[in-house]
Amino acid sequence: MGAISGPVKSPSKFPSARLSVEMLKNLSSSFSKKEIEDLVSKGPSVSPNQKYLSGDETESVGRLARVSLHAEKIFGDHDKAAHWLRKPSRALDQQAPIDLLHSEIGAQIVIDLLNQLAYGMFI
Secondary structure (H helix, E strand, O other): OOOOOOOOOOHHHOOOOOOEOHHHHHHOOOOOHHHHHHHHOOOOOOOOOOOEOOHHHHHHHHHHHHHHHHHHHHHOOHHHHHHHHHOOEHHHOOEOHHHHOOOHHHHHHHHHHHHHHHOOOOO
């Protein structure tokens, strides 16, 4: 059997995966500063000297980017995807999909809804 040889590092020895603040600038072409701040930070905004986002901020930015890219793939157009993410949906009890992106569960609901649209399911 192929056993792993050598010392195994504890998880605390690995650097945490964090995104740079530059990623926020990339999202600002699609989302307003307020939309990004509402999703990303529950506390004070990112400071001008800050180079990396916190772990929670990184998860939020990654979630927003992932869902946004999936919406663009489904709609085939950046502007249509951005409009859909902001528009209240009957399938979401009149909430806008972007409003569900505060959690991974909410993001998965939005992705599932996008997939239903892609496959022509009535929602």
